[in-house]
Amino acid sequence: MTGTKQLGNFTPEDAPEYGDVLQCMRCGFCLPTCPTFSLTGRERSSPRGRVALARAVSEGKLEFNQAMKEEAYFCLDCRACTTACPSGVKAGEVMEICRAQAHQQQPLPKWQSVFRNFILQKMLPSPDLLETSMLPARLYQKLGIQWLVRNSKILKLAPAWIDKAEGMIPEMHQPLRQQIPQFSPATTEKRGTVAFFLGCVMTLMYAEVSRQTVRVLNHQGYDVITPKEQKCCGAPHLTEGDRETTRTLATHNLDLFMKLDVDAIVTDCAGCGSALKEYEEILAERQDHNRLEHFRHKIKDISEFLVEVGIRTEGLKPVNKVVTYHEPCHLCHAQGITKQPREAIQSIPGIELREMDESSWCCGSAATFSLKFTEESQKILDRKLNNVKKTEADVLITANPGCHLQLAWGLRQAEMPQPVLHLSELLGEATPD
């Protein structure tokens, strides 16, 4: 989707393709699926409206102005409209590209841009820096400051997003990347070898989940290779409009993983999986097409992989619980994976999967959306929690750290009893030692 010549009021670098915006025939099938349109009823905050704005910019009828920037960021990038669109329009991707335009055309104030560049270009690409940066958070919990802060309600005085961000931090452990062995052998009859892509949020905040992912894979008969040199997948950079850093990270990961002789590259983070599968487009102009396609076909979400090879159910321990499943947008809409997680859940003896209404409706987390638009995010979350409540399930299952953080926080705030588990944790519970 990268144009080379100037298109209307877009700058040439990282601009939408004209054909991609022209593709929309404005039938409106996307409207009832869009959480932000549902929230506001405002056409410009709908996929159809956003694509129309992008088209107006590309036809020179509209400047790339503040409103365009607002819509690029107000879009959750949940891709529900992509699933709903019979014409194949990718409004979410167009908005993602418009975020890159926003940074070119409407630079941030100096201090903000220094901060942004530090996070995106220095910290996220460096696992070591990233892990060190989490040390204060761990100390904050260990030394009991968190307890003090939460009980004193002092953060009610701060902007809403700070209070929420603090509230979302899960109980943190040592980052997994430093501890996980580079090679972890199959614990039952061997079926093959896979590489594990360990996402940043997973290693930092959900170390226990990814530990279970590896354990489940081992028990399913796979040797797991987790290369220590892997870096961030580049998804945060895409959502923040820094496509160039994504390309750098993508190239690094591509080279690293293509050197390995593995059956698949597995991830337990829907956001990472979706970004890794998009390397094909992101690096289209810089890499050999066959190599990218090969890489693309190796990337598998954990549930996608397990269902594809067939889950060995012999020896699994029964889990006598009623669970409901929230579909991460980046799994169901961005990757089209809807059946596999359900099949994986139902492979566990004793489990009852009770479907919630609107299971593929966004939870309002959407990368930094939940902190940038705390009020709107809350309304989207409330809708989700209400659907969870109606199921009366014991446990809420999901498969993406962004959703996990948001849902766990929401359930706690609403004083609802359900714990949130990643699908891998549930599978881990059923997997014998």
Place this chain on the structure above:
Amino acid sequence: MISEHITAKLVQLLTKENVITEQEDLLVLGYDSTPGLHAMPDIVVYPVSSEQVRDIMIIARDEGIAITPRGSGTGLSGGSIPIQGGIVICLNKLNKILEIDEENLTATCQAGVVTLDLFNAVAEKGLFYPPDPGSQKISTMGGNVMEDAGGLRGLKYGVTRDYVMALKCVLPDGSLLSTGGKSVKDVAGYAFKDLLVGSEGTLGIITEITVKLIPPPQDKKTFLTYFDDIRTAGEAVSKIIAAKIIPSTMEIMDKATINCVEDYVSIGLPREMAALLLIEVDGHPAVVAEEAIAVNKILEQVGAAEIHIAKDAEEAVSLAEARRTALSALARVCPTTLLEDATVPRSLLPETFTLIEKLAEKYHLRVGTFGHAGDGNLHPTVLCDERDKDEMRRAHAFYDELYEQVLEWGGTVSGEHGIGIAKKDYLARQIGAGGVAVMRRVKNSFDPQGILNPGKIFESKQES
């Protein structure tokens, strides 16, 4: 341009939240689903009550400003596009279902209620509202009534018009008109309700609608039939009707449409077949069983390539859903989809398919055809690129020639999409100068100032 004092008046009436003046918002409220059409409104308002609709109309009347009603913008003839600017009045916030009357079998709702929401609400009470336009998940009841929307069930159950029992609307002079009621029979005076249905928002703005409901069919059977030749499919349609069977649905898709829809839904439609028919018979289980046997026999006789029967209700619904995406799915393969709405007496379907094929070849165009075969209502869709001027010229020549023949056969230029902006010329050809003159007189008696949805259906006097 709207002066500041008018904006202030509207804000005072509706609050700031419901008055839209920002350029970016206006830009996206000046289109519908018709390709190539767009116009900027000067201001957009969202009334939340019928009284507000009247008060807005009075402001438009007093100031002589054009005012164009809009629902979800899914129209296919440009009916809600404000070609003279002015006020666009969006009725989406008038979205309450007011009553479901189980004794009189009626439902009353506001104009902005989404069609499928009404369908679901009455279904919960064990009742059935049959009109189901392709856009039912998005389209509003007000828009359906104004365009007299059809749908997949038209053949047996009729179209929106056949279900409208009463309307409340605001006329361009600000007066209120209530027409029709819950009585099954009503011959008191002129049937204004019938005039308003299908008037494309040119005579009044509907605020409330009462529709007739019926008990749902107890049983149904759905056939998916493939053909090597699209004409054979046409023949099957005529033969089934001639056998005195009225299926609730007889939908057709040609090869191009099958492939685009399959690209989107991936349910295993046959990519190599020339056409498919989706046929549904419904009613009492005994009748359904009998009709299904008869339909099957006819399909075999005409030489259908394959006959499948949906295994359950779920599969039947997924097939109908797939069919509903036909138009949008065709848009996958090209930037612009020019869609038409030609309708012929159904005995002429095979000839119409031949004509479409011949003309597509003559003008070097890619055409995908789908539609309501049982109604003789086809949507030949030219798959093109609006940037290619020559192709667009050829596309228009294609339709000109097609419509000439359709009219000669006693058909119509619009089965269910309306005339709007796009087909004013064709309408004039169909009903003649005399017909247009009468329509103009009707329009004048409702809207002497010419402020309500100007420039639609026929040229207004000033333009002609």
